[in-house]
Amino acid sequence: MIYKDYVKWDRMPTNWCPGCSIGTVFRHLTLALEKAAVPREQMVVVSGIGCSGRAAGYFNVDSVHVTHGRAIPVAEGIKRSNEKLKVIVFSGDGDLVGIGGNHFLHSARRDSDIKVICINNGIYGMTGGQMAPTTPFGEKTLTSPFGTSYAPLNIQGIVTSNARYWYARTSSYHVNHLLKCLGEALEWPGFAFIEVMSFCIENFGRRQGFKNGFDMLFKLKQDYKLNPKPDGLLKNHELGVVKNVGQAS
Numbered sequence: 680m681i682y683k684d685y686v687k688w689d690r691m692p693t694n695w696c697p698g699c700s701i702g703t704v705f706r707h708l709t710l711a712l713e714k715a716a717v718p719r720e721q722m723v724v725v726s727g728i729g730c731s732g733r734a735a736g737y738f739n740v741d742s743v744h745v746t747h748g749r750a751i752p753v754a755e756g757i758k759r760s761n762e763k764l765k766v767i768v769f770s771g772d773g774d775l776v777g778i779g780g781n782h783f784l785h786s787a788r789r790d791s792d793i794k795v796i797c798i799n800n801g802i803y804g805m806t807g808g809q810m811a812p813t814t815p816f817g818e819k820t821l822t823s824p825f826g827t828s829y830a831p832l833n834i835q836g837i838v839t840s841n842a843r844y845w846y847a848r849t850s851s852y853h854v855n856h857l858l859k860c861l862g863e864a865l866e867w868p869g870f871a872f873i874e875v876m877s878f879c880i881e882n883f884g885r886r887q888g889f890k891n892g893f894d895m896l897f898k899l900k901q902d903y904k905l906n907p908k909p910d911g912l913l914k915n916h917e918l919g920v921v922k923n924v925g926q927a928s
């Protein structure tokens with residue numbers, strides 16, 4: 680099976696805006712699936728609502744597009760009903776850690792064997808760019824025109840507060856690292872969470888003064904650095920993988 684087999688070509692082109700990098704993540708997931716030789720009939724993709732959530736409809740595999748915030752519990756249910764399936768969640772930050780935050784918390788605690796790919800664009804993109812729990816401190820959004828006054832949710836902190844965990848932070852600019860993380864997550868026997876820093880030009884970047892998606896990719900290049908061997912947890916703006924095979928206590 681090659682990467683093209685995982686795509687519903689009759690649904691192309693996607694409805695993602697020019698300059699959006701959700702498609703980059705989508706493409707690299709198909710490459711990782713090819714590399715890991717995951718049979719199409721032995722996997723399921725689950726997405727919630729949002730721009731990122733449209734991905735479920737583009738994978739040529741069994742997929743479910745669920746109500747807002749509910750991708751993780753639906754994925755967990757599918758996995759528990761058929762342990763042989765590789766179950767992948769592909770959704771946005773607002774969906775997974777905002778509206779679906781409580782599900783995220785408990786699925787990570789239960790170490791459910793699902794792979795969660797979170798497109799973190801720092802906002803509720805599809806609805807116009809409202810402030811989300813992931814919006815960086817001080818950033819202007821549709822609902823915080825003078826800059827947010829809250830610190831963003833510490834996603835890494837939540838995942839790693841459990842005895843057993845696998846967490847990666849990567850970006851849609853650092854595509855080799857993204858591919859490596861996706862491959863490792865597919866192999867991890869438990870809850871794997873990938874946070875992909877991935878800006879939205881139309882409903883976020885323009886408010887920060889970016890002219891186009893290309894400029895935003897350069898911002899990712901400038902601001903985020905790979906740390907191949909993190910000593911403990913990743914620092915702000917570091918990309919890498921942190922994991923612990925410890926037993927639940």
Ligand SMILES: Cc1ncc(C[n+]2csc(CCOP(=O)(O)OP(=O)(O)O)c2C)c(N)n1
Nearest residue numbers: 729730731747771772773774802803804805
């Ligand atoms: C229960 C419910 N509340 C709110 C909405 C409106 N809504 C649709 S998409 C969306 C934002 C999704 O944001 P995110 O998950 O970050 O995805 P993005 O569009 O940024 O990729 C919201 C709030 C909805 N569809 N259902």
Ligand SMILES: [Mg+2]
Nearest residue numbers: 771772802804
């Ligand atoms: Mg978002």
